[in-house]
Amino acid sequence: MSAIRTRKLISWILVLFVGLFLFHLTSRLVDLELGSIYNRDATQTHPTADNDQAPSTIARSSWPSEHTLDTRAVLRSPQRPPSQGSLKPPKGSLQDLSKNISPPKTLLDPSVKYLGYMTYAGLTNQFIALENAAYLAFRLNRTLIIPPITTNSHDKYNSNQRWSDFFDLARFTTLTGLNVVEWNDIRPLTQEQTQVGLQQAMMGGKPFPLWEALAENLTCQVVYGFGDSERLHTTEVTFARQFLLRPQFVRPPPRLAKTKVYDRRKIAKDNTNMEDIVIINDFLDRYANNTDQLLFLSHAFKLKDPLMRRSWNEVARYLHFVPKVRAYAQRLIEHRAPETKRNGNRYIAIHVRRGDIWVKCAAKPPEEMVDCVTPLGYYAEQLEKAYRIAGEKLPVIVTTDSKSSEDRVKMAKLGWRRLDHTLYTTEDELGIFGPAMVDASILADAEIMIGSYSSSMSRVAERRQMSCSSAGNARRVQEGQSYQPSRPDVIGLAADGKAEVFYGEIKLEKTSAEEQHIDRLRLAIFCKDALDLFGRTLEVTPPKSLGSKW
Numbered sequence: 001m002s003a004i005r006t007r008k009l010i011s012w013i014l015v016l017f018v019g020l021f022l023f024h025l026t027s028r029l030v031d032l033e034l035g036s037i038y039n040r041d042a043t044q045t046h047p048t049a050d051n052d053q054a055p056s057t058i059a060r061s062s063w064p065s066e067h068t069l070d071t072r073a074v075l076r077s078p079q080r081p082p083s084q085g086s087l088k089p090p091k092g093s094l095q096d097l098s099k100n101i102s103p104p105k106t107l108l109d110p111s112v113k114y115l116g117y118m119t120y121a122g123l124t125n126q127f128i129a130l131e132n133a134a135y136l137a138f139r140l141n142r143t144l145i146i147p148p149i150t151t152n153s154h155d156k157y158n159s160n161q162r163w164s165d166f167f168d169l170a171r172f173t174t175l176t177g178l179n180v181v182e183w184n185d186i187r188p189l190t191q192e193q194t195q196v197g198l199q200q201a202m203m204g205g206k207p208f209p210l211w212e213a214l215a216e217n218l219t220c221q222v223v224y225g226f227g228d229s230e231r232l233h234t235t236e237v238t239f240a241r242q243f244l245l246r247p248q249f250v251r252p253p254p255r256l257a258k259t260k261v262y263d264r265r266k267i268a269k270d271n272t273n274m275e276d277i278v279i280i281n282d283f284l285d286r287y288a289n290n291t292d293q294l295l296f297l298s299h300a301f302k303l304k305d306p307l308m309r310r311s312w313n314e315v316a317r318y319l320h321f322v323p324k325v326r327a328y329a330q331r332l333i334e335h336r337a338p339e340t341k342r343n344g345n346r347y348i349a350i351h352v353r354r355g356d357i358w359v360k361c362a363a364k365p366p367e368e369m370v371d372c373v374t375p376l377g378y379y380a381e382q383l384e385k386a387y388r389i390a391g392e393k394l395p396v397i398v399t400t401d402s403k404s405s406e407d408r409v410k411m412a413k414l415g416w417r418r419l420d421h422t423l424y425t426t427e428d429e430l431g432i433f434g435p436a437m438v439d440a441s442i443l444a445d446a447e448i449m450i451g452s453y454s455s456s457m458s459r460v461a462e463r464r465q466m467s468c469s470s471a472g473n474a475r476r477v478q479e480g481q482s483y484q485p486s487r488p489d490v491i492g493l494a495a496d497g498k499a500e501v502f503y504g505e506i507k508l509e510k511t512s513a514e515e516q517h518i519d520r521l522r523l524a525i526f527c528k529d530a531l532d533l534f535g536r537t538l539e540v541t542p543p544k545s546l547g548s549k550w
Contacts, residue, residue, distance in 0.1 A: 116145035117297040118236040124456040129301035135311035143179040150235045166437045175318040197242040220247040226299035280305045329441040336417040337395035349446035353455035354402035374452040386448045399439035
């Protein structure tokens, strides 16, 4: 019996060894394939910024690899580690300094009324929260206090960065009339105070007497149930801890009888409490006569607007990238696609969302996964349509958060130029949120952008693309539209040029006020000046009844 057990043990060890060997071999083959794809024809002459004699049509095999060096130092030096953001972890003990640290002060102008809010979730969601809060402040005639972009729980350094590093806030105020300030200026922290806030953020909910002694109470209005029935998001908590703020949550005033009531099952399925504020107009009605100097909100991201996306159309569309961001994006494009220097900076951008989308889609049945995590093959199909719209095969730039080796291999085989900011100086030049902001700029300035509706970054890029069309604005005036449509329907097949133009969401044939802005599109092409085809004769129009399988 002992010999039998020994043979079984040896057999199991052999099976385990063979399994580990095969896994290592497979990984090595993937690496070899990647290396051969990225470095093939490395000895051939590639078109560069210094080679103006390169042919205008570039063969796929001669496209620059991800390891091609650039004389303008876009690529990161192998000896230089990545940036850790604008805030660094505290060093040494703070307890010894406790007697010398005074509480920070919030510098509010007594003659000014302010509106502030808690930041929420990932970068694009924080931008949408800014968008909504800006509209509320605009309507209530208050100065907006903008919290910094705050990292989530995946960042052990709890970094943050000013929005003014990326957007021209002075120009925004000039164009909208909305005054804005940043929390970093309203509540400036010394180095020691900053370290205390970071320490508390890194400790989570553990007691930290020094932070408790320095923190200030802040009355916080419950919006969308956050701070009451809904738990605060990690970024909301981190922001409060970093700025030594202790939110004191209060319920909103009662809903007014004049406020229109919408069916929560259709417009806000995740909050059916009729006393909670989930609609923008409901908020504006309840706080129209509020006299508090600082109206501070627990949440802004999820607020709904059944009357079109006014927050974008009237305010947020005027948030323009600062020249430094656009200039860096241009350098990166010219490095990955040098031919854009000769074709008028024309390229196609694809945004492939992966990252945490797998976690969010895990609960969906298999038949719905394709609507949540869009396969690369679907993007490739839409790309063929994009080529027809452009009239030529423009270079393809891919922005993605995918870490998948399989995705990298497929993109390389398709000839797509994937941006990997770990290879570039993006963080060193623009900070920890620089890579995402550069991606957003690249998507907005593309001749044609292909994105998925499961990605909030794609949806915001769509709105930026719409705001770039001067001819489209003229068409809207001609058609007597007093607002900018948030997401027009499919335009169809234009007779002129046989171009298929897909722009925005697909709606059902009959829609109520609550239903007409429900997202129904899985994947779309967003094309600059696509709305200008509106006046042309459509040879093939969209079907009258469009469902989710379209």
